[in-house]
Amino acid sequence: MGFQVSIKDVIDILLVAVLLYQSYRLLKSSGATNVFIGIFTFIVAWFLVSHVFKMELLGTIFNHLMSVGAIALIVIFQEEIRTFFSRIGNRSNWRILNQLSRRFRNATEPSETDQNVLHIVMACKNMAKSKTGALIVIERKQDLRSYAQTGEDIDATISSRLIENIFFKNTPLHDGALIVSNRRLLSAACILPVSKNQQIPQRLGLRHRAALGITEKSDALAIVVSEETGGISYALNEQIHTGVKPEELESILSQYMGEDVK
Numbered sequence: 001m002g003f004q005v006s007i008k009d010v011i012d013i014l015l016v017a018v019l020l021y022q023s024y025r026l027l028k029s030s031g032a033t034n035v036f037i038g039i040f041t042f043i044v045a046w047f048l049v050s051h052v053f054k055m056e057l058l059g060t061i062f063n064h065l066m067s068v069g070a071i072a073l074i075v076i077f078q079e080e081i082r083t084f085f086s087r088i089g090n091r092s093n094w095r096i097l098n099q100l101s102r103r104f105r106n107a108t109e110p111s112e113t114d115q116n117v118l119h120i121v122m123a124c125k126n127m128a129k130s131k132t133g134a135l136i137v138i139e140r141k142q143d144l145r146s147y148a149q150t151g152e153d154i155d156a157t158i159s160s161r162l163i164e165n166i167f168f169k170n171t172p173l174h175d176g177a178l179i180v181s182n183r184r185l186l187s188a189a190c191i192l193p194v195s196k197n198q199q200i201p202q203r204l205g206l207r208h209r210a211a212l213g214i215t216e217k218s219d220a221l222a223i224v225v226s227e228e229t230g231g232i233s234y235a236l237n238e239q240i241h242t243g244v245k246p247e248e249l250e251s252i253l254s255q256y257m258g259e260d261v262k
Contacts, residue, residue, distance in 0.1 A: 020040070042065075045062070046059075046062040046063075046065075046066055049062050050062055050063065113183075113254070113257050114254070115158075116158045116183055116257055117250055117253040117254050117257050118160075118250070119158045119159055119160040119163070120136065120158065120160070120163065120180075120223070120253060121246050121249055121250045121253065122160040123160040123161075123163035123164050124136075124223060124225055124232055124246070124249060125232075125246045126160070126164055127163075127164060127167060127225045128225050128226075128230045128231065128232050129230065130230075131226075131227055131228070131229070131230040132164070132167050132168065132169060132174075132225065132227065133167065133174070133207060133225060133226065133227030134163075134167040134178070134207075134223075134224070134225040135176070135177040135178065135192075135207045135210060135211060135222065135223070135224055135225075136163070136177070136178045136180060136222070136223040137177050137178065137179045137180065137190070137192070137211075137214055137220050137221070137222045137223075138180050138220060138221040138222070138223070138253070138256060138257060139179060139180060139181040139182075139186075139220055140218075140219045140220055140221065140256060141219055142218040142219050142220065144179055144181060144186075144214075144218060144220060147177075147179060147190050147191070147192060147214070148179045148181070148186050148187035148190055149187070150176075150190050150191040151173075151176055151177070151179070151187040151188050151189040151190030151191070152173060152187060152188050152189050153186075153187055154166075154185045154186065154187055154188050155184055155185070155186060156184065156185045157184065157185070158180065158183060158184065158185055159185075162185065163178065163185070166178055166185075166188050167225075172189070173188040173189045174189075175189060176188065176189035176190050176191060176192075177189075177190040177191075177192050177210065177214075177222075178190070192210040192211075192213055192214045192222075193210070193213040193214060193216070193217055194206065194209045194210050194213045195209045195210075195212040195213040195216055197212060197216075197238075200212065200240070204233075204240070204242070205226070205227075205228070207224045207226070207227075208224050208226075208233060208235070208240060208242075210222075211223070211224045211233070211234075211235040211240065212235045212238065212240050214235070215235045215236055215237060215238050215239075216238050219237070221234060221235070221236050221252070221253075221256050222234065222235040222236075223249065231243055231244075232244045232245070232246070232249060234249065234252060236252075236256075
């Protein structure tokens with residue numbers, strides 16, 4: 001009797017491949033790629049021993065290790081697992097629904113959003129000219145209050161002058177991140193998680209790593225102005241983009257700024 005592959009088998013294989021790829025991406029962003037390779041190798045060995053070669057004694061040992069190991073992995077990677085399920089439930093992943101919702105928004109919203117975008121772009125442009133370091137985080141669908149609580153409450157209207165004053169050198173609030181939420185400057189001098197991604201170029205500093213770090217933990221959009229070069233960058237969806245021009249930054253902000261209204 002020949003070996004037959006049904007449509008169900010193909011779907012099963014594809015789903016497993018997607019699950020493994022997403023697990024690899026998640027562990028790679030946290031610097032645990034070697035751990036993933038080790039776990040994958042162990043699973044392959046367990047499958048061969050238990051299901052292919054039918055080694056009962058060794059298979060029993062592997063089965064016990066698998067049952068105990070599953071609990072151990074949940075404890076070790078609890079933060080990564082929480083991030084994984086948070087991304088699954090994140091409404092910002094449903095782009096079609098987001099685009100439809102934006103079409104039915106109140107007509108007064110785009111003009112206010114445009115003003116806020118211009119204020120942020122103008123502030124970044126001016127800070128880039130003076131080489132003033134800055135880190136601005138735009139909250140989208142996922143709540144950033146836990147990070148905002150690490151800084152100083154501001155709760156002010158978005159203003160280019162205020163943003164520039166916050167990041168002015170040697171002022172008390174210039175270190176850390178400025179979080180923008182609900183069209184308001186929510187909190188300044190906030191502490192963000194620093195990315196452990198080994199692929200980040202060495203030329204990028206702590207602000208860039210923090211910007212990438214917050215996008216690994218949430219769906220936020222993070223903007224960085226380099227103190228060394230005056231260059232503008234932004235991080236989104238675990239990717240950082242450097243050498244961004246003000247026009248490009250305006251386009252990105254116009255696309256995502258309206259999402260932070262709750």
